[in-house]
Amino acid sequence: MVVVDHNQPHLRELRGGSLAIFTVSLVGCILSTIVVALRTWARVSSKAFGLDDGLMLGGLMIYIADAGFACEGARAGLGARDIDLSPKMQQDSRMWLMIWMLTYICGLAVVKSSICVTMLRIANAMRWFRFAVWALLATTWLTWATTFIGVLLLCRPIAGNWDSSLVLSGQAKCASMDAMIALSYTSTASTIVTDLACAILPAFLLSRMQMALKSKILVGVLLSFASLASISTMVRTPYIDYYRNPTDNLPFHVGNIVLWSNIETAIGLIAGSLPSLRLLIVRNIKTSKNGNSSGPSLKQNARDRSLVTIGGGAPLSNNGGKRGRGTFKNPTDTGVSVSNVYANGEGDWERLSDSSSQTRLKHAASDTKGNGGIRADFSYEVELSERPASVKDQVGR
Structure with a gap:
């Protein structure tokens, strides 16, 4: 049994849940950065950079910060059991959990907004489809406002969420854990619905587009990949109930929420950007085939x-x-x-016509x-x- 120093700030060695959080956050951050960077380059080089591309790029910036907070939280004890944590790590892990949570909420809302704006731009003439997308966009930001403000108001001051001494001394007032659980379940339910909608709505649009069968199959595969985001949300749902007993290895259990939430956001960034790279891939394939010619034909x-x-x-x-x-x-x-x-x-122009x-x-x-x-x-x-x-x-x- 390893003796933990009372003031030890970080885990001496990452293992188990802490190692999983650190690794998945880092890998997800790297993969998302590569894909979104390629999307941005493809859109800028085509002189087609739009609002949806800017939102996706902004979502990536927030996710990078989100992954950084998750990694620091893992070093402070998220994903580890209480027996391996010092009192300082117990407090710091809860602090990083709160900071990560607020950042995650913002990043996910921006990524989904990018996907919605893309769908609005493509289905410009389909009134019913635009109405559905606007409803999805409104639901996304209503969920963000409810969750973000709710988390901020759980304890006043907010430091009471991780510093129990403030609550014991009467310097901070916190709502019951039932409020936190209700807020988490509401947010999770809304997230699952919006995740599925972001994957299903483009399928309706795809069925009405005049595309080659090969292209439809490719886009269908990408849409099925996007549905994995909702699966990640479902997997993390059972761990919400551990908030009821914060003294029973809470950092260990809620570490799973951090882990699967970061997977969800990474999938959203990648799945939302991969279809935009199709034009870049097609262009490069054609360029390689015509490499010996002076240039592509008209x-x-x-x-x-x-x-x-x-x-x-x-x-x-x-x-x-x-x-x-x-x-x-x-x-x-x-x-x-x-x-x-x-x-x-x-x-000068001359009109050519016949009878x-x-x-x-x-x-x-x-x-x-x-x-x-x-x-x-x-x-x-x-x-x-x-x-x-x-x-x-x-x-x-």
């Missing part, structure tokens, strides 16, 4: 830029960053097609006006460049 450029994926979003969006020139905004604004148009120096095309245009106009025909508007971004010398020579001849 058809390939247009196809790459107009590729739409779940979570990938579109370069043209109401939530996107500032653009160098104006763009059209309409319900089918889900992509950008880039065409290289060679114009002469004076910029058959004019007849078709008149019939289409009459159908739209008289019968309320269906029309789909698409936005195109046209880049003008000088006519190549070879083209000028051929025209001159």
Whole structure:
């Protein structure tokens, strides 16, 4: 039996639950950073960085701090039994648990907001879908407000949550542990519902999209991966009841809550970012196949830029960053097609038409006006460049 010094601040050796918390938090932080960094680079390089990308990047920053607090809490005794903890570690582990909890709540809300904004941008024309996403977004932030404020008000001052001497001396007043348990169960139930919604709602959107079967299967796999976040939340639920007896190895039991919650957030960051990397992967594959050519063809450029994926979003969006020139905004604004148009120096244009095309245009106009025909508007971004010398020579001849 190892004798623990009364004022020992940290565990001499991480093992068991403490080691699991430290390792999982560190690995989750590294993997999340790599994936979100690749997503950010892909979106910036495509000039399509939007609000959802900024929220995901912000969620990563919060998660890095969250993982740091969890690792420090593990060193202070989270995941270890009372017999291995000094009185100082007992107090410090509870302090880091409280700090971690407040950070985790904020990070998870930001990550889910990023996923919601992505879905809003993709399903711009589906009114029922947008309503469902807005409801999900409202539920996410209502849960955040309830949990965050509730945790802050458990003890006044907040230091009473970890310093029992303040409560015994009457310097702090705390609510009963039933309040903490009720708050935890409410937050967990809401988290499970919103986690499942973030995985299920895109599936409805996917079923209505015109995509190749291979692409649908790939996105379906990613959606199933996102559902693991809700499984992590379910696994941690039974450990909430250990708050009823805080003197019975509480740091050991609630360490499981920290462990599975950090797994949940890491899954949210990775699952929410992986679909956005599909365009980057496709582009690199095409570049490698055409490595011997001088550059990608016009058809390939247009196809790459107009590729739409779940979570990938579109370069043209109401939530996107500032653009160098104006763009059209309409319900089918889900992509950008880039065409290289060679114009002469004076910029004159000549309309090409024939009798058959004019007849078709008149019939289409009459159908739209008289019968309320269906029309789909698409936005195109046209880049003008000088006519190549070879083209000028051929025209001159």
